[in-house]
Amino acid sequence: MWKRDESVRPTVGREPVQPTAPGGAAAHGLETDLRRPGDVRDVVNIGKSVVIKGELNGSEDLTVEGYVDGTIELKDHVLTIGPHGRIKAEIFAKAVVVLGKVNGNVTASEKVDIRDNGSVEGNIVAPRVAIAEGAHFRGSVDMQRKPEAVKPPEAPKAETKPVAQAPNGSKP
Template sequence: MFDKPKKEAEKPAAPKAAATTPSSKPAPAGNSGQTTTIGASVKLNGELNGDEDLLIQGQVEGNIYLKEHNLTIGEQGTIKANAFARTITVRGTLTGDLNGVEKVTITSTGKVRGNIVSPKVILEEGATFKGSIDMDAKAAKPASQPAASAKSA
């Protein structure tokens, strides 16, 4: 009779060991930093610079510079800005030029009116796009130089 409770006490120890294994898995997913969110009720006017990934659900007017990070325009996002980022994903509405160092994606819910410069462009079925596309791999890099000149002026 006394041996059974000891075995039951040992069984909960095994799930605790299993719980440590999943906690080690999320660490590699966040190795490059955090994602900042601009909420649906936020309106921002001006220049936006950052050193982390950005999700915009609100309204932004101006210019967005995330040179080595990812920009996502959420389904509720309404942007009137030129954007420069490593990757750009548009799920909402954007009016302005997009410069993606690696890739620009317009999802089925995305609406873009402007020009795209990126070596890889994805337009999903249902996406709305009016503008031009330049897929020259070198073209996205010089776009950062005029942006830097505009900042210093």
């Protein structure tokens, strides 16, 4: 009598995705899909066959099993690099969990966790860093709490007042 409309029911075992790749991001072979536009889930999966080149922004947790080349920015959310994930990007997130390979700098406002067989080549800035036995890491770890360090660099805007800068162009 009150049978559910099966046409809008999401497939069991597959997570819906919110592809948020502005700035010319090109996704090839996106194997996830949007089942229900109004249904916002907390975790987004990017599958093994997905290749993203460009800037990846989001406001929900993200798991990457594919390849990303560019920038990943999840300010208040968790980024998980799955065992098959290959990242060649600057990463900004609340927390980053690495089970795959990352080549690039990682900045997290809370924690970076490199699990067994995870690999990071780059500089890490985070107040907490966990590196498991068997993980590969080459680079630097800066755990000092610098609030400004977790924000990604922003392009200067015309309407904002110019901020005094050091002669070499670095941020004050």
